[in-house]
Amino acid sequence: MPALAKAGREPVSVTVLNYHKVDSMHISLSVLPSDFAWQMQYLEDHGFHPITPDELYDSLEGRGDLPEKPVLITFDDGYADNYKNAYPILKKHNFKATIFVVTGFMGKRKGYLTWDQCREMEKNGISIQAHTVDHRSMTDLTDDEIRSEIVDSKKQAEDELGHPVEYMAYPTGACNLHIAQLVKEAGYKAAFTIRYGNADPESNVYAIERVPVFHTANTNRDFIERITYTPLFERFGWKKS
Numbered sequence: 001m002p003a004l005a006k007a008g009r010e011p012v013s014v015t016v017l018n019y020h021k022v023d024s025m026h027i028s029l030s031v032l033p034s035d036f037a038w039q040m041q042y043l044e045d046h047g048f049h050p051i052t053p054d055e056l057y058d059s060l061e062g063r064g065d066l067p068e069k070p071v072l073i074t075f076d077d078g079y080a081d082n083y084k085n086a087y088p089i090l091k092k093h094n095f096k097a098t099i100f101v102v103t104g105f106m107g108k109r110k111g112y113l114t115w116d117q118c119r120e121m122e123k124n125g126i127s128i129q130a131h132t133v134d135h136r137s138m139t140d141l142t143d144d145e146i147r148s149e150i151v152d153s154k155k156q157a158e159d160e161l162g163h164p165v166e167y168m169a170y171p172t173g174a175c176n177l178h179i180a181q182l183v184k185e186a187g188y189k190a191a192f193t194i195r196y197g198n199a200d201p202e203s204n205v206y207a208i209e210r211v212p213v214f215h216t217a218n219t220n221r222d223f224i225e226r227i228t229y230t231p232l233f234e235r236f237g238w239k240k241s
Contacts (some may be wrong), residue, residue, distance in 0.1 A: 012059045012066060013198045013200040014070050014071065014198060015072070015198050015199075015226075016071075016192065016198070016208065016210040016211065017073050017211055017227070018076065018192075018194060018210040018211060018213065019036075019076070019086070020075065020079065022082060023079075028214045028215055029215070030215050031215050032219070039223050040092075042223070043071060043227075044093050048071045049068060049070055049071070050073050052072075052098070053098055053127060055070070056070075056208075057167075057189050060190075060200075060201065060205060071227070072098065072199075073096070073097040073098065074097070074100065074192065075099045076100050076169055077101070077105075077131060078099055078101030078102055078105065078106060078112055078113045080111050080112055080113055080117075082113065083117040083120075083121065087126065090124075090126065095125065096127070098128075100131035100168065100169035101118065101129070101130070101131055101157065102133070102134065102153075103131075103133050103156040115161075118161065119161065127167075128161055129167040130150070130153040130154050131168060131171060132149040133148070134149065135171045136149065137171055137172045138171065138179050139176065140174075143182065146182050150183055150186045150188070151186050154186060154187065154188070166187070166189040167188060167192070168192070169193075170192070170193055173195065175191070175206075180207055189205070190208060191205075191206045191207065191208065192210055193208065193209060196209060196212070197210075198211070211226050
């Protein structure tokens with residue numbers, strides 16, 4: 001369902017940054033730690049205020065105010081480098097962030113977070129949310145398989161973290177209206193895609209847009225362009241397709 005802003009308010013438009021790895025692998029999904037540090041400093045220097053999924057959701061539903069220049073920082077998959085490399089930088093800036101974890105990989109596969117690490121990060125402003133059990137593309141699954149992926153990951157994360165887990169990100173970004181309905185029925189408030197764009201009143205809360213951050217030939221220049229021009233494109237006539 002489309003989210004609505006409160007009457008009389010300036011329409012909300014939030015950049016949801018989408019990271020994966022923060023390490024030195026020099027692949028597209030791996031932002032260098034030095035670049036990530038530069039980007040977080042850029043956000044602080046230019047007056048951005050990181051928010052939580054709850055703050056975004058409440059604002060999209062017209063029930064809450066956001067700080068000036070809000071940004072939601074997210075990570076997909078739950079890689080161990082999020083704890084080793086990204087977390088200290090986020091903590092230095094006192095920044096909130098959200099990690100969508102593949103619960104079946106946690107503490108079992110090399111290179112992924114442990115639940116102890118997640119619990120520690122949650123004490124310092126890092127929200128842990130769901131990214132299914134096995135990271136399978138949901139458009140390739142039966143309804144029963146989809147329910148198992150989204151319900152079991154939610155329950156496992158809640159059991160480990162001791163609080164409701166109400167947000168998820170679709171593996172590979174694959175979703176459709178039917179899958180979104182199953183996600184809603186599973187008890188999630190909202191879900192995030194990899195569809196490019198800002199979250200605003202035209203967004204479906206079960207298919208929220210994000211802006212990916214990749215390692216490129218000039219990662220930081222591209223970061224500035226994406227965080228600067230995406231809202232401008234939408235403000236001056238770029239429409240969601």
